[in-house]
Amino acid sequence: MAFLAAVPAMIRQFSSVLAGLVALAAGLVAVALVRRRSRRLARSLARSSARRRGLEQQLRERATRDPVTGLANRALLTALLADIRPGLTVVLLDLDGFKEINDELGHQAGDALLVQVARRLRDALPDADLMARPGDDEFAAVWRGPAPAGAAERALARLRPPYQVAGRQVHLTGSAGVVVADGQRTSAEVLRDADLALQAAKGGGKDRIVRYDTGLRTAADRHRELAAGLRRALREGEFAVHYQPVVRLADGRITAVEALLRWHPPGGEPIPPGVFIPVAEATGLIVPLGWWVLGRACAEAREWHARDGVSLTVNVAAHQLREPDFVERVRGALEEGGLPPSALVLELTESSLVADAESTARLDVLRADGVRVAIDDFGTGYSSLAYLVHLPVDVLKIDRTFLATAVDTTLMRAILQLAGGLALQTVAEGVETEKQAAALRALGCEHAQGFLFSAAVPPEELDALLSGRLELGAARAR
Numbered sequence: 001m002a003f004l005a006a007v008p009a010m011i012r013q014f015s016s017v018l019a020g021l022v023a024l025a026a027g028l029v030a031v032a033l034v035r036r037r038s039r040r041l042a043r044s045l046a047r048s049s050a051r052r053r054g055l056e057q058q059l060r061e062r063a064t065r066d067p068v069t070g071l072a073n074r075a076l077l078t079a080l081l082a083d084i085r086p087g088l089t090v091v092l093l094d095l096d097g098f099k100e101i102n103d104e105l106g107h108q109a110g111d112a113l114l115v116q117v118a119r120r121l122r123d124a125l126p127d128a129d130l131m132a133r134p135g136d137d138e139f140a141a142v143w144r145g146p147a148p149a150g151a152a153e154r155a156l157a158r159l160r161p162p163y164q165v166a167g168r169q170v171h172l173t174g175s176a177g178v179v180v181a182d183g184q185r186t187s188a189e190v191l192r193d194a195d196l197a198l199q200a201a202k203g204g205g206k207d208r209i210v211r212y213d214t215g216l217r218t219a220a221d222r223h224r225e226l227a228a229g230l231r232r233a234l235r236e237g238e239f240a241v242h243y244q245p246v247v248r249l250a251d252g253r254i255t256a257v258e259a260l261l262r263w264h265p266p267g268g269e270p271i272p273p274g275v276f277i278p279v280a281e282a283t284g285l286i287v288p289l290g291w292w293v294l295g296r297a298c299a300e301a302r303e304w305h306a307r308d309g310v311s312l313t314v315n316v317a318a319h320q321l322r323e324p325d326f327v328e329r330v331r332g333a334l335e336e337g338g339l340p341p342s343a344l345v346l347e348l349t350e351s352s353l354v355a356d357a358e359s360t361a362r363l364d365v366l367r368a369d370g371v372r373v374a375i376d377d378f379g380t381g382y383s384s385l386a387y388l389v390h391l392p393v394d395v396l397k398i399d400r401t402f403l404a405t406a407v408d409t410t411l412m413r414a415i416l417q418l419a420g421g422l423a424l425q426t427v428a429e430g431v432e433t434e435k436q437a438a439a440l441r442a443l444g445c446e447h448a449q450g451f452l453f454s455a456a457v458p459p460e461e462l463d464a465l466l467s468g469r470l471e472l473g474a475a476r477a478r
Contacts, residue, residue, distance in 0.1 A: 068111050069118035072132035077140055080130050081187030088181040089147040090140060092194040093121070093155060096173045096206040098137040101165070109166040116163050117172070124158035125151055140194075152176045152209045160207075173207035180212075196220055226279040229265065234288060239263055241296050242456035245465060246313065246427055246449045247472065249441045254466060256311040256345065257304070258449065259297035260456045261289065286317040291329060298337025298344070300459050305343040308466050313345040313374060318352040321359045330366055341370035345395060349376050353391050363392040377429070379415065388422055400430025400450070407439035416444055 064076040072080075081090070095117065102110035114137070121139055122131055127148060128141040141147075141155070159174040177197025184190045197212040204210065233239055239261060246256035261277075264270040280286040294314050301312040320326060334341055346366070352359070353375065363373050374395035379402060396419045402408045412428075419426045428440050431450035440448055453472045454465060464470035 066133040068114050069133050071118050071139070072130050074132070074134035077130065077132040077134050077142065078187045078191075080142055081190050084181050084184060084187070084190060085144065086181060087145045088190070089143045089145070090179050090181075090190055090194045091125075091142075091147065091152045091155065092177045092179075092191070092198045093139045093141075093159075093174045094176075094198055094202060095137040095139075095159070096175055096202070098172060101170050101172070102137075105166050105168065105170075109168075113163055113165045113170070113172070116165070117159065120158045121155055124154045134191075146180070147178075152178050156207065156209065175201040175206050176209045177201055178209060178211045193217065223279055223282070226271075226276055227283045227285070229271075230263075230276060230280055230283070230285050230289075233263055233265065234285065234292070238265055239289070239292065240458065241293055241300065242458055243297075243300075243462045244449055244456040245454050245462070245472070246447050247453045249437060249445060249448055252472065254308070254310060254472075255447065256313055257301065257462060258313040258347070258456070259293055259301075259315070261293050262456070281317065281319070284319065287319050287323065290315070290317050290320045291333070294330065294333045295336065298333045298339045300337075301343065302338045304462070304466060305339060310466065311343050311345055311372075312339065313347050315347045315376065316352070318349070321348065321352055321362065326362050327365050330371065331369070334371075341366070342372075345372045345374050347374045347376045347397065350378065353393070360392055367392055367394070374427070379411075388418070388424075393422075393424060395425045395427060397427045397429055398445075403428065403430050403432075403436050407436055407443070409439065409443065412440070412443055412445070420444075 064073060064079075065071070066073045081088075098110070098113070101113060114133070117139070118131070118133065121141070125131065125141045127143070128151075129144050130140075130142040132140045132142070134140055141151070143151075156174050156176060159172055162169045162171050175198060177194045177200065179190060179194040179197060181190055184193060193212045193216070196216040197210045200216055201208050201210040210216075240263075241259050242262050243257040243259060245254040246258060247253065248255050261273060262270065263273075263276055277286070280289055294316075297312055297314050301310070304310040305312065323329065330344075330346070331341075334344060346363070353363075353373075367373060372394040373392050374397050375391075375393050376397050377399040378396045379399045396415070398412070398415055402412055402415075416426055425447065426445050427447040427449060428436075428445050429449055431437055431440065431448040431452045433452060437448060437452060457465070461470060465472065
């Protein structure tokens, strides 16, 4: 009976224990679930972190690496150059002829070519602390100290063998500017000086190396000053046109005049054309200058042609010839100046004339109007019978190098026979002595110009020469 009386209490105690066990089991299950979820969450977070680190790495790569070649880009190059120490060396290379290949074969082929170039440069310069592609067809190699001897030479040599691109064999060369840090304080200054050396290399004929010196910076400063001065001079009318006579050797008569640009800044010395014309060409100012000369010369030559039958010769820059409205501008200058087309001779270099078919077509249109075309400095460019047969040319102006000391009779005779066979008028440039004039006359050269007869003179002095008030030779010293 006592046992039976205790049963309810035992049941209650068992239920309590069972409830505790159930609660414990539930707690253990909950802990296991939490742990499992925690591990799952940890794995998920780890994967997310890995993806984030991967994305960060990709972003860093995109921010500092060239996507085409895998080399460092300009940002990473600039960052490395932030710590400039004496002796730090930069070789800046530019590919000669890349633009033409890229235009002809397309950008995809161009990118493939850049990849090959990058591989060759890495092979040629394995000890460089950084290889970069800071621009389109520009590459850079950096050493934190002095570069190994002959590094730039090895790089250019490695670029010369042919490349296979888009099923074609193509050739490239490179130009290089080298700067060794010595006083440059910023990465911008180092890169500026390397670029000055590079531009000097390209301007000196390409496929060559120029090492920076302070003279290049002085020249660059002078170039900027001249460019600013040219813009001011155009705006404020500081230019004038002088005229050099072209003389018929048979009788000494002036048959034409060549218009030549002169610049005399107010309050300063005259600046020689050999100094400012290259700057005008490099900056594109040669185009507005050329049109100004043509307009002024056509107006000033009108009376000389009407009174004395004198033709006008005007130099035309290659940049002008490529202008889409070239024909209209020439016709407009003739009309405004009152000069007939038959009185005008456009003078171009050989390289300008063989530039492209569109330029040739423009000259053909003007020749149909009566305008004549002359090759200037013949014998220094593409001189070839094949070119002369197909070019729109009426006059050969034979370069002064054939008269450097005495007339080179063998070459001069060949040129004159060539011109005669093509019915071209001939003018020998740079004639300075009576002996040269006599030799040219004996060889059958028709016309000549040079200091023997007259320097380029202002319009009023040319009037005096044409009217006989001033004799030929009197203005030779100008």
